Amino acid sequence: MAQNVTNVSHTEEVSSTRRVIAASSVGTLIEWYDFYIFGTLAKIISEQFFPKDNPTAALLATLATFAAGFVIRPFGALFFGRLGDLIGRKYTFLVTLVIMGGSTFAIGLVPGYKTIGFFAPAIVFILRLLQGLALGGEYGGAATYVAEHSPEGKRGFWTSFIQTTATLGLFLALGVILTVRQMLGVETFTDWGWRIPFILSALLVGVSIFIRMRMSESPLFAKMKKEGKTSANPLAESFKQKDNLKMVLIALLGATAGQGVVWYTGQFYALSFLQNACNIEFVQSNIIISIALLIGTPFFIVFGALSDKIGRKYIMMAGMLIAVIAYRPIYTIMYNDANLKTKEVIEDKTVNKMKYEVKGTDSLITSVTTKLYTDGTSFKETVKHKFPVDPALKAALPKDKLKPETKKEVTLPQALYYKMIGLVLIQVIFVTMVYGPIAAFLVEIFPTRIRYTSMSLPYHIGNGVFGGLVPLISTRLVEATRPAADLPPADPLAGLWYPILIAGVSFVIGSLYISNKTNNLDVE
Amino acid sequence: MSAIKRIFGLLWTIMGVGIIPLVIMQAMKEIAAKPSEENWIFWSIVIVVLMPIIAFSLITFGIFALKGEYDVIA
Incomplete structure (x- = not known):
C-alpha cells in the first residue's frame, strides 16, 4: 500500500515537472520565435516600412535593429524583473508573453509606408521596442519559475530545457518562413505573405497563454509571499546593496558576457562568416548551420544535467576556454576549405x-x-x-x-560540406557548454526575494549587449584590415578578436571569482 | 588565492578606467578620418552603450575585488 502511494506520488511529481517545463519552455520558445522573425525578415520589413530614400525612416530602421536587440532588453529585464519580484513570476511572464505576441501580431497588420507614410516606420519601431522589452522580461521569469519548481540536485537539468528555446525558436522562425514562402511563391510572399508568420504568432501565443494560465505560482515565491517576506523595492535591493551588486557584477563579467559572445559567435557569426567571408551559397550555408544546431541542441540538456553533478562553473569555464583557444584554428580551416585560391580549376x-x-x-x-x-x-x-x-x-x-x-x-562538395557541419557543430557544443548551465547558475546566486530582477539584468546585458554586438564589432574589425575599398580584407578572421577577448576576460574573472558550489534556493 | 584576487582587482580597475580615453580617442580619430554616417552610428553605439557598461562594471568590480570583497565567495 505504502509502495503504491509512493508510486502515485512519484508519477504526479513527474507529470507536474513536465507541465512546468512545457508551459515555461513553449512560451519562451514562442517569444524567441517572435523576436527572430523580425530579424529574419529584416530585408522585406525594411522595404515595406523603412525606405532607404527617407533618411528618418532609414535611421529608425537602424535603431529598431540595434535598440530592440540590446538597449531595450536590459530595461525590460529591470521593469519585468521588478514586477516579478513584487507580484509573482507567473503573472509577470504571462504579461511579457501577451506583449510580445500582441506586438508581433500587430506588426503583421501595419499598413506599409506606401499606404500611411511615416506612420508605418514609426508604429513598427514602437512595436519592435515592445518586443525587446517583453523579451527582456521573459527569460528571467521562465528560468526563475522552472528553477523554483526544481528539486535540489536537478536544477541544471530542468532549466536546461529553457536554454534550448533560443535555438528552437530560431528553427521555428526559419521553418515557418520557409514553408509559407514555399507555399505562396517568392513574389506573393514578398508582397504580403511575409505577414503570415507575424499573424500566426497570435495563435501560438494564445495556446501558450492557455497553458500558462493553468499553472500555479512558483512554490518558493508563494511561500515567501504568504510569510510576508517579499521585497518592497527589488531594484534598490538588487543594485544598491553591496552584497547583491557584487554578485550581479560577477554574473555579468564572469559568466554572461563570455557566454553571450560564445553564443552569438556559434549561432550567428558562423553563418555570416560562411556567407560573407567564404561566399558559401545561401541555401547550403543555412543548411550547414541548421544541421549543426539540430545535432547540437540536445547538448544543452546534457551539459545542464552534467552541471548538477560536477558544478556549473567548471562546465561554463571549460566552454569559454576551449572556445577562446579553438576559434581561430576552426575558422582558419573553414576559410581555407572554401578558399578558391587553394583549389585547382578544371x-x-x-x-x-x-x-x-x-x-x-x-x-x-x-x-x-x-x-x-x-x-x-x-x-x-x-x-x-x-x-x-x-x-x-x-x-x-x-x-x-x-x-x-x-x-x-x-x-x-559533399566531403567538405560535412566537414563544415562538423566545424560549426564544435562551436555549437561550446555554446551548449556555456549556455546550458547558466540559468541554474544565475538563479542560485541570488536570493528568492530579488531573484527575477537580479538575474535578468546581467543575462540581458551579457547576451543583448556583449553578444548582440558581435556582428557589428566583428564586421568592423574585419573591415579595418581591408587595404582599399575594392580589395579583400587582409585578415578575414580579425572579427574573432572581439569574442576571443571578451570570453577570455570572462574566463579569467569566472575562474578566479566564481564558486563551483551549487547553492540551494531558499526564501530567506 | 585572496592575494591574487586582490591583485587582479587592481588590473580590472585600471582596465575599466583605461578603456574610456582609449575608446574616445579611437572614435575621434576614425570619425575625423572618415566622417561617414556609418562611422557615427558605430562609434555612438560603442560610446553610449558598450563603453559605459564595460567601464562601470570593471571599475566597480575591480574596487570590490581590491577591497577583498570577493575573498570568500558563497
Missing part, C-alpha cells in the same frame, strides 16, 4: 554567359561565370551592371551608382 568546365536586356528606362547586362574545381567545389559569379539607356542620363550619374553588383557563390 579549365574546360568554365562557362561564361552574358545577357543584355532593357527594363523600363534601364539597361541591364548580366554576366554569369561558372567554374568547377578538381575537388568538386563549384563556383558561380553573377555580375549585374545596370545603367540608364539614355547616354546623357548615364553620364550624369555618379560613379558609385554605376558600379556593377557582384554576387559570388561557392558550393562545397
Whole structure:
C-alpha cells in the first residue's frame, strides 16, 4: 500500500515537472520565435516600412535593429524583473508573453509606408521596442519559475530545457518562413505573405497563454509571499546593496558576457562568416548551420544535467576556454576549405554567359561565370551592371551608382560540406557548454526575494549587449584590415578578436571569482 | 588565492578606467578620418552603450575585488 502511494506520488511529481517545463519552455520558445522573425525578415520589413530614400525612416530602421536587440532588453529585464519580484513570476511572464505576441501580431497588420507614410516606420519601431522589452522580461521569469519548481540536485537539468528555446525558436522562425514562402511563391510572399508568420504568432501565443494560465505560482515565491517576506523595492535591493551588486557584477563579467559572445559567435557569426567571408551559397550555408544546431541542441540538456553533478562553473569555464583557444584554428580551416585560391580549376568546365536586356528606362547586362574545381567545389559569379539607356542620363550619374553588383557563390562538395557541419557543430557544443548551465547558475546566486530582477539584468546585458554586438564589432574589425575599398580584407578572421577577448576576460574573472558550489534556493 | 584576487582587482580597475580615453580617442580619430554616417552610428553605439557598461562594471568590480570583497565567495 505504502509502495503504491509512493508510486502515485512519484508519477504526479513527474507529470507536474513536465507541465512546468512545457508551459515555461513553449512560451519562451514562442517569444524567441517572435523576436527572430523580425530579424529574419529584416530585408522585406525594411522595404515595406523603412525606405532607404527617407533618411528618418532609414535611421529608425537602424535603431529598431540595434535598440530592440540590446538597449531595450536590459530595461525590460529591470521593469519585468521588478514586477516579478513584487507580484509573482507567473503573472509577470504571462504579461511579457501577451506583449510580445500582441506586438508581433500587430506588426503583421501595419499598413506599409506606401499606404500611411511615416506612420508605418514609426508604429513598427514602437512595436519592435515592445518586443525587446517583453523579451527582456521573459527569460528571467521562465528560468526563475522552472528553477523554483526544481528539486535540489536537478536544477541544471530542468532549466536546461529553457536554454534550448533560443535555438528552437530560431528553427521555428526559419521553418515557418520557409514553408509559407514555399507555399505562396517568392513574389506573393514578398508582397504580403511575409505577414503570415507575424499573424500566426497570435495563435501560438494564445495556446501558450492557455497553458500558462493553468499553472500555479512558483512554490518558493508563494511561500515567501504568504510569510510576508517579499521585497518592497527589488531594484534598490538588487543594485544598491553591496552584497547583491557584487554578485550581479560577477554574473555579468564572469559568466554572461563570455557566454553571450560564445553564443552569438556559434549561432550567428558562423553563418555570416560562411556567407560573407567564404561566399558559401545561401541555401547550403543555412543548411550547414541548421544541421549543426539540430545535432547540437540536445547538448544543452546534457551539459545542464552534467552541471548538477560536477558544478556549473567548471562546465561554463571549460566552454569559454576551449572556445577562446579553438576559434581561430576552426575558422582558419573553414576559410581555407572554401578558399578558391587553394583549389585547382578544371579549365574546360568554365562557362561564361552574358545577357543584355532593357527594363523600363534601364539597361541591364548580366554576366554569369561558372567554374568547377578538381575537388568538386563549384563556383558561380553573377555580375549585374545596370545603367540608364539614355547616354546623357548615364553620364550624369555618379560613379558609385554605376558600379556593377557582384554576387559570388561557392558550393562545397559533399566531403567538405560535412566537414563544415562538423566545424560549426564544435562551436555549437561550446555554446551548449556555456549556455546550458547558466540559468541554474544565475538563479542560485541570488536570493528568492530579488531573484527575477537580479538575474535578468546581467543575462540581458551579457547576451543583448556583449553578444548582440558581435556582428557589428566583428564586421568592423574585419573591415579595418581591408587595404582599399575594392580589395579583400587582409585578415578575414580579425572579427574573432572581439569574442576571443571578451570570453577570455570572462574566463579569467569566472575562474578566479566564481564558486563551483551549487547553492540551494531558499526564501530567506 | 585572496592575494591574487586582490591583485587582479587592481588590473580590472585600471582596465575599466583605461578603456574610456582609449575608446574616445579611437572614435575621434576614425570619425575625423572618415566622417561617414556609418562611422557615427558605430562609434555612438560603442560610446553610449558598450563603453559605459564595460567601464562601470570593471571599475566597480575591480574596487570590490581590491577591497577583498570577493575573498570568500558563497
